[in-house]
Amino acid sequence: MAYRPHVAAATAAGLAIALIGCSTAPAQAPMADAAPLQVYAAGSLREAFTEIARDHEARTGQKVALTFGASGLLRERIEKGDPAQVFASADTDHPQRLAARGGWQAPVVFARNALCALTSEQISATPDTLLATLLRSDVRVGTSTPKADPSGDYAWGLFRQADKLQPGAYALLDAKALKLTGGADSPKPPAGRGTYAWVMDQRQADVFLTYCTNAVAAQAEVPRLRVVQLPAALQVGAAYGLTVRADAPAAAQAFAGALRQPPAQAVLQRLGFGQP
Structure with missing residues:
Protein backbone atom coordinates (compact mmCIF):
# COMPACT_ATOMS: atom_id res chain seq x y z
CA MET A 1 0.00 0.00 0.00
CA ASN A 113 -1.46 4.99 7.88
CA ALA A 114 -3.82 5.28 4.91
CA LEU A 115 -7.53 5.65 4.26
CA CYS A 116 -9.84 2.79 3.36
CA ALA A 117 -13.57 2.57 2.80
CA LEU A 118 -15.54 0.51 5.32
CA THR A 119 -18.85 -0.50 3.75
CA SER A 120 -22.02 -2.30 4.71
CA GLU A 121 -22.77 -5.68 3.18
CA GLN A 122 -25.30 -4.03 0.87
CA ILE A 123 -22.59 -2.05 -0.89
CA SER A 124 -20.71 -3.85 -3.62
CA ALA A 125 -17.70 -1.67 -4.41
CA THR A 126 -14.19 -2.26 -5.68
CA PRO A 127 -11.29 0.20 -5.79
CA ASP A 128 -12.22 0.97 -9.41
CA THR A 129 -15.90 1.64 -8.65
CA LEU A 130 -15.48 3.30 -5.24
CA LEU A 131 -15.69 6.91 -6.42
CA ALA A 132 -18.86 6.23 -8.37
CA THR A 133 -20.28 4.54 -5.28
CA LEU A 134 -19.43 7.50 -3.04
CA LEU A 135 -21.13 9.87 -5.48
CA ARG A 136 -24.38 7.92 -5.66
CA SER A 137 -27.29 9.89 -4.21
CA ASP A 138 -28.56 6.86 -2.29
CA VAL A 139 -25.23 6.13 -0.56
CA ARG A 140 -24.61 7.77 2.81
CA VAL A 141 -20.94 8.61 3.31
CA GLY A 142 -19.67 8.78 6.88
CA THR A 143 -16.49 10.50 8.02
CA SER A 144 -14.86 11.73 11.16
CA THR A 145 -14.94 15.44 12.04
CA PRO A 146 -12.36 17.64 10.28
CA LYS A 147 -10.13 19.83 12.48
CA ALA A 148 -11.10 17.85 15.57
CA ASP A 149 -9.88 14.56 14.10
CA PRO A 150 -7.25 14.22 11.34
CA SER A 151 -9.19 11.30 9.88
CA GLY A 152 -11.83 13.82 8.83
CA ASP A 153 -9.19 16.09 7.32
CA TYR A 154 -7.80 13.19 5.32
CA ALA A 155 -11.31 12.38 4.07
CA TRP A 156 -11.65 15.93 2.73
CA GLY A 157 -8.24 15.48 1.13
CA LEU A 158 -9.74 12.48 -0.65
CA PHE A 159 -12.65 14.66 -1.79
CA ARG A 160 -10.15 17.09 -3.35
CA GLN A 161 -8.44 14.21 -5.10
CA ALA A 162 -11.83 13.05 -6.39
CA ASP A 163 -12.48 16.48 -7.87
CA LYS A 164 -9.37 16.12 -10.03
CA LEU A 165 -10.82 12.93 -11.49
CA GLN A 166 -14.40 14.14 -11.76
CA PRO A 167 -15.00 17.90 -11.58
CA GLY A 168 -17.79 18.68 -9.15
CA ALA A 169 -17.10 15.66 -6.97
CA TYR A 170 -15.69 17.77 -4.14
CA ALA A 171 -18.80 19.93 -3.82
CA LEU A 172 -21.07 16.89 -3.86
CA LEU A 173 -19.05 14.94 -1.29
CA ASP A 174 -18.49 18.00 0.91
CA ALA A 175 -22.25 18.56 1.03
CA LYS A 176 -23.29 14.96 1.67
CA ALA A 177 -20.60 13.70 4.07
CA LEU A 178 -21.91 12.84 7.53
CA LYS A 179 -19.49 13.81 10.32
CA LEU A 180 -20.32 10.93 12.65
CA THR A 181 -17.24 10.57 14.86
CA GLY A 182 -14.32 12.50 16.29
CA GLY A 183 -16.19 15.66 17.32
CA ALA A 184 -16.57 16.95 20.85
CA ASP A 185 -20.28 16.05 20.77
CA SER A 186 -20.07 12.87 18.69
CA PRO A 187 -22.01 9.95 20.25
CA LYS A 188 -19.75 7.44 21.97
CA PRO A 189 -20.13 3.69 21.42
CA PRO A 190 -21.09 1.45 24.34
CA ALA A 191 -18.28 0.07 26.46
CA GLY A 192 -16.45 -2.69 24.66
CA ARG A 193 -17.54 -1.62 21.18
CA GLY A 194 -15.22 -0.21 18.54
CA THR A 195 -16.32 3.17 17.24
CA TYR A 196 -16.47 2.31 13.55
CA ALA A 197 -17.92 -1.16 13.97
CA TRP A 198 -20.63 0.37 16.16
CA VAL A 199 -21.40 3.20 13.74
CA MET A 200 -21.75 0.78 10.85
CA ASP A 201 -23.65 -1.74 12.94
CA GLN A 202 -26.15 1.01 13.75
CA ARG A 203 -26.59 1.63 10.00
CA GLN A 204 -25.59 5.28 10.38
CA ALA A 205 -23.71 5.19 7.06
CA ASP A 206 -23.38 2.96 4.03
CA VAL A 207 -19.70 3.78 3.53
CA PHE A 208 -17.34 5.13 6.17
CA LEU A 209 -13.99 6.64 5.22
CA THR A 210 -11.46 5.88 7.93
CA TYR A 211 -7.95 4.59 8.46
CA CYS A 212 -7.30 1.15 7.05
CA THR A 213 -6.26 0.00 10.52
CA ASN A 214 -9.65 1.10 11.89
CA ALA A 215 -11.49 -0.54 9.01
CA VAL A 216 -9.75 -3.88 9.49
CA ALA A 217 -10.46 -3.79 13.25
CA ALA A 218 -14.13 -2.98 12.59
CA GLN A 219 -14.45 -5.87 10.16
CA ALA A 220 -12.93 -8.20 12.76
CA GLU A 221 -15.64 -7.08 15.19
CA VAL A 222 -18.47 -7.17 12.62
CA PRO A 223 -17.48 -9.67 9.90
CA ARG A 224 -20.30 -8.72 7.52
CA LEU A 225 -18.62 -5.34 6.95
CA ARG A 226 -16.35 -4.97 3.94
CA VAL A 227 -13.03 -3.17 3.57
CA VAL A 228 -12.31 -1.55 0.21
CA GLN A 229 -8.87 -0.19 -0.62
CA LEU A 230 -8.74 3.24 -2.23
CA PRO A 231 -7.33 3.47 -5.75
CA ALA A 232 -3.97 5.22 -5.97
CA ALA A 233 -5.55 8.32 -7.51
CA LEU A 234 -7.72 8.85 -4.40
CA GLN A 235 -5.29 7.75 -1.72
CA VAL A 236 -4.30 10.21 0.99
CA GLY A 237 -1.48 9.07 3.24
Whole structure:
Protein backbone atom coordinates (compact mmCIF):
# COMPACT_ATOMS: atom_id res chain seq x y z
CA MET A 1 0.00 0.00 0.00
CA ALA A 2 1.44 3.45 -0.85
CA TYR A 3 1.61 6.13 1.77
CA ARG A 4 1.88 9.76 0.71
CA PRO A 5 2.10 12.03 3.77
CA HIS A 6 2.67 15.76 3.59
CA VAL A 7 5.37 15.94 6.21
CA ALA A 8 8.48 17.52 4.72
CA ALA A 9 8.51 20.45 7.13
CA ALA A 10 7.69 18.38 10.19
CA THR A 11 10.29 15.76 9.32
CA ALA A 12 13.01 18.36 8.98
CA ALA A 13 11.94 20.08 12.17
CA GLY A 14 11.77 16.83 14.09
CA LEU A 15 15.52 16.07 14.13
CA ALA A 16 15.73 16.43 17.89
CA ILE A 17 13.24 13.68 18.63
CA ALA A 18 14.52 11.61 15.72
CA LEU A 19 17.99 11.61 17.28
CA ILE A 20 16.48 10.55 20.57
CA GLY A 21 14.73 7.70 18.76
CA CYS A 22 18.00 6.58 17.19
CA SER A 23 20.14 6.86 20.29
CA THR A 24 17.84 5.61 23.02
CA ALA A 25 17.91 1.85 23.28
CA PRO A 26 15.32 0.16 25.50
CA ALA A 27 18.03 -1.33 27.71
CA GLN A 28 19.41 2.16 28.42
CA ALA A 29 16.16 3.64 29.68
CA PRO A 30 16.59 5.90 32.74
CA MET A 31 15.47 4.93 36.19
CA ALA A 32 11.69 4.72 36.36
CA ASP A 33 9.89 7.79 37.62
CA ALA A 34 7.50 7.18 40.49
CA ALA A 35 4.72 9.11 38.76
CA PRO A 36 3.02 7.55 35.72
CA LEU A 37 4.11 8.96 32.39
CA GLN A 38 1.23 10.87 30.79
CA VAL A 39 0.90 9.83 27.14
CA TYR A 40 -1.87 11.32 24.99
CA ALA A 41 -2.46 9.50 21.71
CA ALA A 42 -4.81 9.38 18.72
CA GLY A 43 -7.68 6.95 19.12
CA SER A 44 -6.47 4.91 16.14
CA LEU A 45 -3.38 4.06 18.20
CA ARG A 46 -5.33 2.52 21.08
CA GLU A 47 -4.56 -1.14 20.41
CA ALA A 48 -0.94 -0.54 19.44
CA PHE A 49 -0.09 1.82 22.30
CA THR A 50 -1.81 -0.35 24.88
CA GLU A 51 0.51 -3.19 23.90
CA ILE A 52 3.59 -0.99 23.55
CA ALA A 53 3.00 0.68 26.91
CA ARG A 54 2.53 -2.69 28.61
CA ASP A 55 5.81 -3.92 27.16
CA HIS A 56 7.56 -0.67 28.10
CA GLU A 57 6.36 -0.94 31.70
CA ALA A 58 7.54 -4.55 31.92
CA ARG A 59 10.95 -3.66 30.53
CA THR A 60 11.64 -0.41 32.40
CA GLY A 61 9.35 -0.39 35.43
CA GLN A 62 7.99 2.98 34.27
CA LYS A 63 4.22 3.24 34.59
CA VAL A 64 2.48 4.73 31.55
CA ALA A 65 -0.95 6.39 31.75
CA LEU A 66 -2.64 6.44 28.33
CA THR A 67 -5.29 8.94 27.22
CA PHE A 68 -6.87 8.40 23.79
CA GLY A 69 -9.05 10.62 21.66
CA ALA A 70 -9.32 12.65 18.48
CA SER A 71 -5.99 14.37 17.97
CA GLY A 72 -7.42 17.86 17.58
CA LEU A 73 -9.48 17.54 20.75
CA LEU A 74 -6.46 16.22 22.65
CA ARG A 75 -4.39 19.18 21.46
CA GLU A 76 -7.06 21.56 22.71
CA ARG A 77 -7.06 19.83 26.10
CA ILE A 78 -3.28 20.11 26.30
CA GLU A 79 -3.43 23.80 25.41
CA LYS A 80 -5.94 24.27 28.23
CA GLY A 81 -3.61 22.68 30.77
CA ASP A 82 -3.96 18.90 30.57
CA PRO A 83 -0.74 17.33 31.91
CA ALA A 84 0.33 15.42 28.80
CA GLN A 85 4.07 14.74 28.54
CA VAL A 86 4.07 12.83 25.24
CA PHE A 87 1.61 13.52 22.42
CA ALA A 88 1.21 11.09 19.51
CA SER A 89 -1.12 12.53 16.87
CA ALA A 90 -2.60 11.04 13.71
CA ASP A 91 -1.10 13.96 11.81
CA THR A 92 1.84 16.34 12.11
CA ASP A 93 -0.19 19.55 12.23
CA HIS A 94 -1.51 19.28 15.78
CA PRO A 95 1.86 18.49 17.43
CA GLN A 96 3.47 21.19 15.27
CA ARG A 97 0.95 23.70 16.61
CA LEU A 98 1.96 22.80 20.16
CA ALA A 99 5.62 23.22 19.24
CA ALA A 100 4.92 26.59 17.63
CA ARG A 101 3.31 27.84 20.84
CA GLY A 102 6.43 26.90 22.78
CA GLY A 103 7.08 24.30 25.46
CA TRP A 104 6.98 21.28 23.12
CA GLN A 105 9.64 19.77 20.91
CA ALA A 106 9.36 19.82 17.12
CA PRO A 107 7.43 16.72 15.97
CA VAL A 108 8.82 13.73 14.15
CA VAL A 109 6.91 11.12 12.16
CA PHE A 110 6.89 7.72 13.88
CA ALA A 111 4.23 5.80 11.89
CA ARG A 112 2.04 6.05 8.81
CA ASN A 113 -1.46 4.99 7.88
CA ALA A 114 -3.82 5.28 4.91
CA LEU A 115 -7.53 5.65 4.26
CA CYS A 116 -9.84 2.79 3.36
CA ALA A 117 -13.57 2.57 2.80
CA LEU A 118 -15.54 0.51 5.32
CA THR A 119 -18.85 -0.50 3.75
CA SER A 120 -22.02 -2.30 4.71
CA GLU A 121 -22.77 -5.68 3.18
CA GLN A 122 -25.30 -4.03 0.87
CA ILE A 123 -22.59 -2.05 -0.89
CA SER A 124 -20.71 -3.85 -3.62
CA ALA A 125 -17.70 -1.67 -4.41
CA THR A 126 -14.19 -2.26 -5.68
CA PRO A 127 -11.29 0.20 -5.79
CA ASP A 128 -12.22 0.97 -9.41
CA THR A 129 -15.90 1.64 -8.65
CA LEU A 130 -15.48 3.30 -5.24
CA LEU A 131 -15.69 6.91 -6.42
CA ALA A 132 -18.86 6.23 -8.37
CA THR A 133 -20.28 4.54 -5.28
CA LEU A 134 -19.43 7.50 -3.04
CA LEU A 135 -21.13 9.87 -5.48
CA ARG A 136 -24.38 7.92 -5.66
CA SER A 137 -27.29 9.89 -4.21
CA ASP A 138 -28.56 6.86 -2.29
CA VAL A 139 -25.23 6.13 -0.56
CA ARG A 140 -24.61 7.77 2.81
CA VAL A 141 -20.94 8.61 3.31
CA GLY A 142 -19.67 8.78 6.88
CA THR A 143 -16.49 10.50 8.02
CA SER A 144 -14.86 11.73 11.16
CA THR A 145 -14.94 15.44 12.04
CA PRO A 146 -12.36 17.64 10.28
CA LYS A 147 -10.13 19.83 12.48
CA ALA A 148 -11.10 17.85 15.57
CA ASP A 149 -9.88 14.56 14.10
CA PRO A 150 -7.25 14.22 11.34
CA SER A 151 -9.19 11.30 9.88
CA GLY A 152 -11.83 13.82 8.83
CA ASP A 153 -9.19 16.09 7.32
CA TYR A 154 -7.80 13.19 5.32
CA ALA A 155 -11.31 12.38 4.07
CA TRP A 156 -11.65 15.93 2.73
CA GLY A 157 -8.24 15.48 1.13
CA LEU A 158 -9.74 12.48 -0.65
CA PHE A 159 -12.65 14.66 -1.79
CA ARG A 160 -10.15 17.09 -3.35
CA GLN A 161 -8.44 14.21 -5.10
CA ALA A 162 -11.83 13.05 -6.39
CA ASP A 163 -12.48 16.48 -7.87
CA LYS A 164 -9.37 16.12 -10.03
CA LEU A 165 -10.82 12.93 -11.49
CA GLN A 166 -14.40 14.14 -11.76
CA PRO A 167 -15.00 17.90 -11.58
CA GLY A 168 -17.79 18.68 -9.15
CA ALA A 169 -17.10 15.66 -6.97
CA TYR A 170 -15.69 17.77 -4.14
CA ALA A 171 -18.80 19.93 -3.82
CA LEU A 172 -21.07 16.89 -3.86
CA LEU A 173 -19.05 14.94 -1.29
CA ASP A 174 -18.49 18.00 0.91
CA ALA A 175 -22.25 18.56 1.03
CA LYS A 176 -23.29 14.96 1.67
CA ALA A 177 -20.60 13.70 4.07
CA LEU A 178 -21.91 12.84 7.53
CA LYS A 179 -19.49 13.81 10.32
CA LEU A 180 -20.32 10.93 12.65
CA THR A 181 -17.24 10.57 14.86
CA GLY A 182 -14.32 12.50 16.29
CA GLY A 183 -16.19 15.66 17.32
CA ALA A 184 -16.57 16.95 20.85
CA ASP A 185 -20.28 16.05 20.77
CA SER A 186 -20.07 12.87 18.69
CA PRO A 187 -22.01 9.95 20.25
CA LYS A 188 -19.75 7.44 21.97
CA PRO A 189 -20.13 3.69 21.42
CA PRO A 190 -21.09 1.45 24.34
CA ALA A 191 -18.28 0.07 26.46
CA GLY A 192 -16.45 -2.69 24.66
CA ARG A 193 -17.54 -1.62 21.18
CA GLY A 194 -15.22 -0.21 18.54
CA THR A 195 -16.32 3.17 17.24
CA TYR A 196 -16.47 2.31 13.55
CA ALA A 197 -17.92 -1.16 13.97
CA TRP A 198 -20.63 0.37 16.16
CA VAL A 199 -21.40 3.20 13.74
CA MET A 200 -21.75 0.78 10.85
CA ASP A 201 -23.65 -1.74 12.94
CA GLN A 202 -26.15 1.01 13.75
CA ARG A 203 -26.59 1.63 10.00
CA GLN A 204 -25.59 5.28 10.38
CA ALA A 205 -23.71 5.19 7.06
CA ASP A 206 -23.38 2.96 4.03
CA VAL A 207 -19.70 3.78 3.53
CA PHE A 208 -17.34 5.13 6.17
CA LEU A 209 -13.99 6.64 5.22
CA THR A 210 -11.46 5.88 7.93
CA TYR A 211 -7.95 4.59 8.46
CA CYS A 212 -7.30 1.15 7.05
CA THR A 213 -6.26 0.00 10.52
CA ASN A 214 -9.65 1.10 11.89
CA ALA A 215 -11.49 -0.54 9.01
CA VAL A 216 -9.75 -3.88 9.49
CA ALA A 217 -10.46 -3.79 13.25
CA ALA A 218 -14.13 -2.98 12.59
CA GLN A 219 -14.45 -5.87 10.16
CA ALA A 220 -12.93 -8.20 12.76
CA GLU A 221 -15.64 -7.08 15.19
CA VAL A 222 -18.47 -7.17 12.62
CA PRO A 223 -17.48 -9.67 9.90
CA ARG A 224 -20.30 -8.72 7.52
CA LEU A 225 -18.62 -5.34 6.95
CA ARG A 226 -16.35 -4.97 3.94
CA VAL A 227 -13.03 -3.17 3.57
CA VAL A 228 -12.31 -1.55 0.21
CA GLN A 229 -8.87 -0.19 -0.62
CA LEU A 230 -8.74 3.24 -2.23
CA PRO A 231 -7.33 3.47 -5.75
CA ALA A 232 -3.97 5.22 -5.97
CA ALA A 233 -5.55 8.32 -7.51
CA LEU A 234 -7.72 8.85 -4.40
CA GLN A 235 -5.29 7.75 -1.72
CA VAL A 236 -4.30 10.21 0.99
CA GLY A 237 -1.48 9.07 3.24
CA ALA A 238 -1.58 9.75 6.97
CA ALA A 239 1.63 10.65 8.81
CA TYR A 240 1.59 10.27 12.60
CA GLY A 241 3.54 12.95 14.48
CA LEU A 242 5.18 12.60 17.89
CA THR A 243 6.21 15.37 20.25
CA VAL A 244 7.45 15.59 23.85
CA ARG A 245 6.89 18.39 26.36
CA ALA A 246 10.13 20.33 26.67
CA ASP A 247 10.24 20.09 30.46
CA ALA A 248 9.08 16.46 30.63
CA PRO A 249 11.20 14.00 32.63
CA ALA A 250 13.76 11.74 31.00
CA ALA A 251 11.19 8.93 31.11
CA ALA A 252 9.12 10.79 28.48
CA GLN A 253 12.11 11.07 26.17
CA ALA A 254 12.82 7.38 26.69
CA PHE A 255 9.26 6.37 25.78
CA ALA A 256 9.30 8.62 22.70
CA GLY A 257 12.57 7.05 21.64
CA ALA A 258 11.25 3.54 22.25
CA LEU A 259 8.36 4.20 19.84
CA ARG A 260 10.89 4.41 17.02
CA GLN A 261 12.80 1.30 18.04
CA PRO A 262 12.24 -2.11 16.37
CA PRO A 263 10.07 -3.71 19.13
CA ALA A 264 7.46 -0.91 19.09
CA GLN A 265 7.66 -0.57 15.32
CA ALA A 266 7.01 -4.30 14.99
CA VAL A 267 3.80 -3.90 17.01
CA LEU A 268 2.64 -0.97 14.88
CA GLN A 269 3.39 -2.74 11.62
CA ARG A 270 1.71 -5.96 12.75
CA LEU A 271 -1.43 -3.91 13.31
CA GLY A 272 -1.27 -2.37 9.85
CA PHE A 273 0.67 0.86 10.31
CA GLY A 274 3.38 1.84 7.87
CA GLN A 275 7.02 2.57 8.64
CA PRO A 276 8.05 6.17 9.47
